[in-house]
Amino acid sequence: MKQLVKIITKKDFSTFINALIHDKSYDVVGVQAKGTHYVFDTLSSAQELRLEYDVTILPPKKYFLPQYETLLKYSLEKPFEGKETITDGPRIIIGVHPYDIIALEETDRHYLDQQQDNFYKKRRENTLIIGVDIQNVSERSFAASMKTNTTESGFDLLLTDIGSTYAITIGSEKGNTLLKNYATVKDASSTDLNKITVARNAVLKKYKQKVKIDKKDWSPLLVANYQNAIWEEHADVCMECSSCTMVCPTCFCYDVKDEVSLNLKKGNRMRTWDGCMLKDFTKVASGEVFREDVKERYRHRFFRKGNYLPERYGFVACVGCGRCGSACLPDIADPCNLINELAHFSSEEETGKFFIKEETEVLETGIIHVPRSATITKKIPLNEQDTLFEIELDDKKPLGHKPGQFVEVSVFGYGEAPFGISTPPGNTPLFEIMVRQVGNVTKKLSSLHPGDKVGIRGPLGNGFDMKSFEGKTLLFTSGGTGMVPMRSLINHVLNPKERNKFKDIVILYGAKCPKEITFMDDVDRWKKISNVQCELTVDRCEPSECWGGCTGLITTLFPKIQADRLDSKNTIAVVIGPPVMYKFVIKCLQTLGIPDDNIYVSLERRMKCGVGKCGHCQINGIYVCKEGPVFNYGKLKHLPEAFE
Amino acid sequence: MKQKPRVAVFDFADCEGCELEIADLEEEVLELIEIADIVSFREVMKEHSDSYDIAIVEGSIMRPMDEERLRSIRSHAKILIALGACATIGGINKIRNQWMPDEVKKEVYGNANLKGNELFDVFQTKALNEVVPVDYYIHGCPIDREEFKSVITALALGKKPEIPRYPVCVECKKNENVCQFELGNFCLGPITRAGCKAICPTNNSPCEGCRGLIKKAETECVKEVLERYKLSYEDIRRRCTMYNYGRKECSYDE
Numbered sequence: 070m071k072q073l074v075k076i077i078t079k080k081d082f083s084t085f086i087n088a089l090i091h092d093k094s095y096d097v098v099g100v101q102a103k104g105t106h107y108v109f110d111t112l113s114s115a116q117e118l119r120l121e122y123d124v125t126i127l128p129p130k131k132y133f134l135p136q137y138e139t140l141l142k143y144s145l146e147k148p149f150e151g152k153e154t155i156t157d158g159p160r161i162i163i164g165v166h167p168y169d170i171i172a173l174e175e176t177d178r179h180y181l182d183q184q185q186d187n188f189y190k191k192r193r194e195n196t197l198i199i200g201v202d203i204q205n206v207s208e209r210s211f212a213a214s215m216k217t218n219t220t221e222s223g224f225d226l227l228l229t230d231i232g233s234t235y236a237i238t239i240g241s242e243k244g245n246t247l248l249k250n251y252a253t254v255k256d257a258s259s260t261d262l263n264k265i266t267v268a269r270n271a272v273l274k275k276y277k278q279k280v281k282i283d284k285k286d287w288s289p290l291l292v293a294n295y296q297n298a299i300w301e302e303h304a305d306v307c308m309e310c311s312s313c314t315m316v317c318p319t320c321f322c323y324d325v326k327d328e329v330s331l332n333l334k335k336g337n338r339m340r341t342w343d344g345c346m347l348k349d350f351t352k353v354a355s356g357e358v359f360r361e362d363v364k365e366r367y368r369h370r371f372f373r374k375g376n377y378l379p380e381r382y383g384f385v386a387c388v389g390c391g392r393c394g395s396a397c398l399p400d401i402a403d404p405c406n407l408i409n410e411l412a413h414f415s416s417e418e419e420t421g422k423f424f425i426k427e428e429t430e431v432l433e434t435g436i437i438h439v440p441r442s443a444t445i446t447k448k449i450p451l452n453e454q455d456t457l458f459e460i461e462l463d464d465k466k467p468l469g470h471k472p473g474q475f476v477e478v479s480v481f482g483y484g485e486a487p488f489g490i491s492t493p494p495g496n497t498p499l500f501e502i503m504v505r506q507v508g509n510v511t512k513k514l515s516s517l518h519p520g521d522k523v524g525i526r527g528p529l530g531n532g533f534d535m536k537s538f539e540g541k542t543l544l545f546t547s548g549g550t551g552m553v554p555m556r557s558l559i560n561h562v563l564n565p566k567e568r569n570k571f572k573d574i575v576i577l578y579g580a581k582c583p584k585e586i587t588f589m590d591d592v593d594r595w596k597k598i599s600n601v602q603c604e605l606t607v608d609r610c611e612p613s614e615c616w617g618g619c620t621g622l623i624t625t626l627f628p629k630i631q632a633d634r635l636d637s638k639n640t641i642a643v644v645i646g647p648p649v650m651y652k653f654v655i656k657c658l659q660t661l662g663i664p665d666d667n668i669y670v671s672l673e674r675r676m677k678c679g680v681g682k683c684g685h686c687q688i689n690g691i692y693v694c695k696e697g698p699v700f701n702y703g704k705l706k707h708l709p710e711a712f713e
Numbered sequence: 714m715k716q717k718p719r720v721a722v723f724d725f726a727d728c729e730g731c732e733l734e735i736a737d738l739e740e741e742v743l744e745l746i747e748i749a750d751i752v753s754f755r756e757v758m759k760e761h762s763d764s765y766d767i768a769i770v771e772g773s774i775m776r777p778m779d780e781e782r783l784r785s786i787r788s789h790a791k792i793l794i795a796l797g798a799c800a801t802i803g804g805i806n807k808i809r810n811q812w813m814p815d816e817v818k819k820e821v822y823g824n825a826n827l828k829g830n831e832l833f834d835v836f837q838t839k840a841l842n843e844v845v846p847v848d849y850y851i852h853g854c855p856i857d858r859e860e861f862k863s864v865i866t867a868l869a870l871g872k873k874p875e876i877p878r879y880p881v882c883v884e885c886k887k888n889e890n891v892c893q894f895e896l897g898n899f900c901l902g903p904i905t906r907a908g909c910k911a912i913c914p915t916n917n918s919p920c921e922g923c924r925g926l927i928k929k930a931e932t933e934c935v936k937e938v939l940e941r942y943k944l945s946y947e948d949i950r951r952r953c954t955m956y957n958y959g960r961k962e963c964s965y966d967e
Contacts, residue, residue: 106891127889136887306937308903308928311879315886326875329866332744342887347879396886398894398903398938482870509872516871 072221073239075254076261082228082235085252086115089161092251095197096157098132100125100164109162120164120228124207124390128169128318129162130176133192134342140188140438141338143481145329153439155191161247163199164228167220168212168388170200172318174223178382179321184437184680188340197243200224202265203272209391211278211405217388219269231264238265278394280405281412284385287375292421294414295368295709303401304364311344313393313402314370319378319386320344322684325677327484336482338438343683345369350685353675354486354508357648359688360710369687371407372423377690380424422707424690425700427531437680440479440524445517446499452584454506455550456515457491462498462525470494471532472558473671473699477679478502478514479524486510487676487694489554490528491588493561503553503587529679530698533558533643533669541641542572542634544663546654548579548623548646554671554698555645556588563598573634576603579623579646583607583616604629623650627657637662644702645671651712655702666703672711673698718869721753721765722796723786725772725779726806726838730855731797732756732771738858748869763789767868769851771796773806774839778831787845792868795841796861798854798923798956803840805854807958810837849874854923854956857909877907880927881920885911893919894942901952904928904935906963923956925963 077085090097090112099112100122107122109129142154165173173193180189203218212218220227225244229236236257239245248254282290314320324343329336343350346366351359360366378386387404394403401407447459460478462468468476470490479485488502504514517523543562547555555578562571576595580586586605595603604626606619619625623646642658644651651670658668674686674693681695689708691697705711722732736757738745745751752762768790774780787793798804809817814835818827827833841847851864860876867874877883881902885892893900893914900919902911906927913920928935930949939949 103889104891104896108889126891127886131889306934308880308882308934308938310882310903312882312886315883328863329870330744331738331741331862331866332747333866333869344879344883347883349878395895396892398892399934399941483872509867509875513871 073245074257074262074265075237075239075248076234076257077237077252077254078234081253083115085248086112086118086163088251089247090114094159096160098160098162100201109164112163118164120201120230121204122164123205124166124210124392126392127316128172128390128392129165129198130172130318130321132160132162132196133173133176133189134180134321134323137339137341138188139337140325140340143336143338144334145336145482146334153187155188157192157195159195159197160192161197161199163201165198165200165224166203166212166390167200168210168215168217168390169318170198170220170223171217172388172390173198175319175378175382175384175386175388176321178384180682182681184682186437186682188438197225197247198223199244200227200240202227202229202269204230204268206272206275206277207391207395209278209394209403209405210389211276211280211391212389213273213276214279214281214405215284215385215387215389218272229265229268231261231268234261236261236265278391278405280389281409284387287385287408288379290408290411290414291372291375292423294411295372295421295423297411297414299407299410300368301364303407304362304367306399307346307363307367307401308398309346309348309363309366310398311346312396312398314344314346315342316392316396318388318390318392319374322350323678324683324685325485327482329482333482338481343685345373345684351675353673354511356507359674365710367401370402371404372689373687374404375408376423377687380690421709423709425696425704425708427691427696437526437678437682440477440485440526443523443525445519445521445523448517448519451503451587455585455587456504457501457587458504458514458517459499459501460523460525463522465498467496467498468500468525468528470500470528470557471535472561473532473554474528474530475554475676475679475694475698476500476502476525476527477529477676478510479526480510480513480517481524483513484510485524485526485677486514487529487679489550489557489671489698491553491556493557493564503550505550526679530676530694531696533699535561538562538641539570540572541639541667542575542636544575544577544630544635544640544642544658546577546623546626546642546644546646546658548650548654549581549585550587551645551647551650551671552578552580552587555643556591558643559595560591563595563601572600572639574601575630575634576601577606577623577626577630578604579606579608579626581608583610583614602631602634622653624653624657627661630661635661638664638667640667642668643670644668648673648712655712664703665706666701668702670700670702670705671698672700717748717750718767719752719762719765720749720767720769721762721786721790722751722756722769723753723771724755725770725783725799726775727772727797727799729756729771731851731853734855734858735769735861738862741862745865749865765790767792767794769794769796770841771800773799773803774841774844775806775835776831777834777836780839780844783841783844792848793841793845794849794851794864795847796851797856798852798925800841801847801850801852802925802957802960802963803838803843804923804956806838807840807956807960808954810959811954850876852876852906852924853909854921857912859910860908878927879907881905881907881909881911881914881924883907884909885914887911888915890914894938899942899944899948899952901926903938904930904932921955922953926953926957926960927963929961931961
């Protein structure tokens with residue numbers, strides 16, 4: 070559809086902007102000077118506008134995902150009450166360059182997917198974008214070679230300086246109404262339209278940076294060079310400061326923290342920008358860091374831009390603004406330089422796969438930040454560090470989970486942590502989780518008692534696809550706390566209503582020491598069921614401890630499997646345990662002749678938001694909290710970050 | 714109701730500015746005393762008690778008598794918190810560690826006879842954790858009141874306080890500042906622990922590293938940046954003298 074174009078004199082344009090400012094219906098934000106640089110900030114007069122600017126220090130993402138924002142307000146005195154808070158009113162942002170407009174459209178894909186972020190959504194709905202065509206090009210921008218120097222969508226109005234007047238391209242009905250209500254314009258003539266093209270073309274020669282590889286070819290180039298020495302060479306001089314991600318218009322990962330008032334009565338759940346270049350980005354409560362090496366983090370950032378998000382959404386998550394290049398002190402962050410450097414290497418030699426497409430469950434509520442109120446109904450200490458809790462949702466609706474899914478449990482003032490559900494699915498608001506004391510949230514949870522309130526979000530993630538288990542022999546291997554989600558699965562398949570759908574069942578279970586063996590009552594019950602073989606082992610056993618079973622790693626249990634039980638091609642194997650366990654157990658399974666596609670695993674990563682938004686749990690291109698935590702090994706094995 | 718923890722505030726060689734930051738909580742002090750009994754705080758009250766659970770200690774350790782007093786405080790307290798750069802990393806007081814104590818005394822007091830006077834019996838400056846174990850750190854010169862509150866509330870809730878382990882650049886970028894390096898200044902932000910909300914660069918002053926270094930000046934990346942900005946190792950060594958003399962890098966939990 071051809072867009073309407075109007076013409077406004079520069080004087081009338083100032084009058085238009087001043088009218089908007091004086092009207093006070095909107096927070097009128099515009100690009101303005103900050104020293105020798107430019108920023109978006111609230112305007113007090115049209116005179117402050119610097120529409121000829123080259124680039125702003127931060128992109129306009131700060132108006133949609135602010136650097137710091139309150140997600141929830143809660144009271145520590147009331148049993149459980151949290152409210153989503155959004156205080157922003159209507160806003161107009163004036164002077165957004167096309168590359169930043171495109172970056173916002175890309176961010177929409179992430180934040181306005183099936184699991185919409187209400188905060189982002191409300192701000193997007195409340196904000197009008199008045200774009201401006203680029204007049205001056207920043208030193209590091211390579212937008213022209215990314216084809217992000219112009220845009221035909223994503224704005225309500227778009228200004229082009231065509232000499233003594235601005236051409237205003239109308240991009241939306243809202244933009245049109247705004248003009249009608251506040252501005253004096255006339256229709257554009259064909260000469261005016263020509264001037265727009267001339268003005269846009271005149272800027273092209275101002276670009277000093279050019280990326281040599283077309284953006285659609287970034288992905289194969291990166292894939293072929295996953296193991297290239299370049300990542301390490303550059304990472305050697307990386308400051309790990311994440312300035313590159315902070316200033317990036319397409320970086321949108323975040324962290325969430327609980328804050329409380331000094332008298333401990335009230336609190337806020339805060340969201341703030343996080344950066345994948347920071348070491349603690351992938352750190353889980355037990356202390357494990359999943360992308361510990363700077364090289365891995367450095368590479369991750371480029372793969373996210375050039376492969377992971379393109380695979381997921383179909384766009385390269387770089388718009389060529391050049392901000393990261395200017396912000397990086399050792400100057401290693403600029404994708405233009407990196408891609409041009411990689412261009413010397415082949416893009417055909419190796420093939421790799423860093424993304425898998427999975428159907429994902431959609432949250433019923435559509436509100437992704439507010440937990441549902443729930444009450445602890447039972448507390449059973451299992452050993453010094455582990456406690457089993459039974460929890461009931463206060464709305465008495467069934468949790469409605471599948472085996473393998475997880476919930477995020479909130480204790481206001483302490484935060485939120487993910488827990489595998491250890492009870493089988495059922496038509497009940499009751500479910501169980503096991504809490505191991507490793508961090509602030511789990512320590513607090515362990516101190517709670519029946520009657521205490523917690524918050525629940527979920528069920529989250531993908532559980533086991535039970536259909537694919539039908540008619541098969543099932544081999545369950547779990548180590549340590551891997552038994553928590555495994556118990557849900559085992560008790561589900563052993564449910565008399567379900568049992569006849571599956572053949573024999575073999576359960577292998579290992580723990581560090583006898584006192585860390587959990588769910589002994591279940592184990593004893595399983596052992597008595599016909600056509601079920603259940604074997605236990607512990608890594609070590611102190612002489613003082615009483616233990617009648619095996620000693621040795623989980624792999625020592627495999628020879629004990631009664632051979633006649635396993636028809637390897639017709640067996641489904643499920644493995645859940647600590648990261649170190651998978652490699653060895655999967656080898657045993659392969660030795661047994663079980664095809665990789667028949668193996669399922671459930672992985673642990675830092676699942677903070679639980680809905681594929683915050684970015685912490687990524688394994689290469691996938692979000693463990695969304696596409697997982699349950700994965701088919703046959704598909705997942707291609708991802709180098711999965712089991713390293 | 715659970716009994717409120719008893720808190721005592723002490724100081725050694727320092728300017729008392731960090732204690733002043735606590736006093737500057739003003740009406741929020743009323744909230745503070747809802748969750749804690751302040752039993753000793755020389756700067757703001759005359760009462761004193763030796764019975765306390767939490768000791769908040771400002772200042773560096775300069776003399777044997779300081780060591781003795783700090784050990785005594787440690788023995789009374791279940792939790793010891795280092796308050797401010799003098800206590801956490803030695804800070805400004807460590808500048809004088811460039812010289813021997815006798816040289817320093819001579820420079821300051823000339824030929825005055827200080828023999829046998831324990832007040833002047835100085836050794837090389839120490840941070841608190843060079844004398845006794847420190848449980849928690851509230852960094853900065855001075856401390857950030859918000860961070861003080863967050864550490865106190867964390868402890869009151871039984872949480873481990875979360876102190877950032879990433880550089881000041883993260884907070885500086887969020888504040889949309891023009892980079893100090895671009896302005897021609899030499900800023901320690903890239904290697905200094907955040908948590909101050911980048912207060913110095915936000916107010917047009919380069920970071921001096923008061924919250925402790927999280928990267929050694931000898932690291933490859935630092936060398937690269939120094940080279941790019943035509944600075945020498947000597948430049949960074951001098952810059953780090955202000956707060957981090959003799960200290961290469963903070964440990965993870967510090």
